[in-house]
Amino acid sequence: MDNYQFGLIGLSVMGQNLALNIAKNYSLAVYNRTDSKTKDFIENKVTSEQIKATYQIKDFINSLQKPRKIMLMIKAGKPVDLVIDSLLPFLEKDDIIIDGGNSHFSDTEKRLENLADKGIRYLGVGISGGEAGALHGPSIMPGGNKSAYEEIAEILQSAAAKTEQGNCVGYLGPRSAGHYVKMVHNGIEYGIMEATAEIYDFLRKVLNFKPAEIGHLFADWNQDFSAYLMEITAEIMEKDDPETGEKLINIILDKAKQKGTGKWSVESALELGVAIPTINAGVNARLLSALKTERTANSQHFPQPDQPEVQAAEIIPQLKSLLYLTTIVAYAEGFKLLTAASQEYEYQLNYQEIARIWEAGCIIRSGLLEKIRSAYLNQPELTTLLTSSEFKQDLISAAKAAPQIFSLAAQAELPLPALQAAFNYFNSLKSAELPANLIQAQRDFFGAHTYQRKDKTGVFHTEWEK
Ligand SMILES: NC(=O)c1ccc[n+]([C@@H]2O[C@H](COP(=O)([O-])OP(=O)(O)OC[C@H]3O[C@@H](n4cnc5c(N)ncnc54)[C@H](OP(=O)(O)O)[C@@H]3O)[C@@H](O)[C@H]2O)c1
Missing domain, CATH: 1.20.5.320 (6-Phosphogluconate Dehydrogenase, domain 3)
Structure with a gap:
């Protein structure tokens, strides 16, 4: 068969799972630089004839229906340019390249322009949901050539996560709009992850909670948050280490890594003159966490603080409120950054649509997104989510938790950079006088x-x- 409907290059976790997902409804040819990965995939994961393995770029190209629709699921940066260069000699006018990786939006701009000169249509598509999302339904954020999107829309819709509002995919705007939105999605993710980690730190160090107790608490809170990140946090707390029998979370080294999308969000925000302090706190906290050796040595220079006396029952609702406030602020910062970027880069973003696409499949999915969608539906020109009727009253109530938590954290010398950044952002943005x-x-x-x-x-x- 030489008329496969879709082509996919890059068979690491994301590419393999996305290929299996797409193959439920469409035929596709796959290719990976390292042959052994393709072979392993075909032999051990693929059960349908819908997927054809190819081992030469030329074979891959010749297996595809025209105009060819080729998705790249490869490491962002130079590899994307190298793979595009290797495809170009075989491509024809109107073929479509879809970069599904986490490319920097400025790279997407350049690639789109270069390829347009050659008659090749280009899409920069953010995909979120990790390994499981790619397989069962990710959130998909496409931008770039609109006619190209229309031709692949049905394929992306079939693969995307689903809600009552529809498939979690939709054309977001021209040029690099999709990759920009994905970058900000990841920035928000940094902020929420850090805020969750700070609450965990407070629970274990100030309230002396054990991981299983923290897990139960997060599972309980998640009945209100309905958030993927909270759901997995609850599960993480329960996981045992098979080697030691201890809770695995207690054995994992406290050094966080990053691949760049959080840093890019902060860089872009600074470039556009937009403050995103909660997201920035997430990036900075990871940088400080990386200084494990230095932190350990420094800790010997200072006395250990006395832990304050507290009643857990009194504090727990306050912690929940503060996490709620911080999560709303992380989204609010992200949407404000999107608004500035949309103006500067003429993306014409539709915030209600972005919230809809994020409601399922992606890492920052949560019950709050339905309210965010409704806020932008009621007020498309909203300057900040903080003043929307969907959030205003919640924020006023949640902010009451801050003084007690911050005072206890100060006594315990516990850093809470994201929680404090969010509270300060909220107070700054509602201060007539600074x-x-x-x-x-x-x-x-x-x-x-x-x-x-x-x-x-x-x-x-x-x-x-x-
Ligand atoms: N992992 C996630 O949860 C996740 C979530 C959302 C988005 N993403 C994005 O999706 C993309 C794929 O992610 P991933 O985690 O599956 O894989 P990855 O580790 O980012 O990249 C590995 C893939 O890139 C290929 N590759 C690397 N350098 C290459 C080169 N010079 N020429 C040709 N191919 C090259 C590899 O081929 P070889 O096998 O030959 O080395 C392999 O197929 C990335 O942009 C990533 O940032 C990942």
């Missing part, structure tokens, strides 16, 4: 940078020195 008047006075004092006045328009400078 101390930036002093910043302006200082700038004008040492650098004649000028300032504006409250009582009249114009730009002013003062000779400050006596």
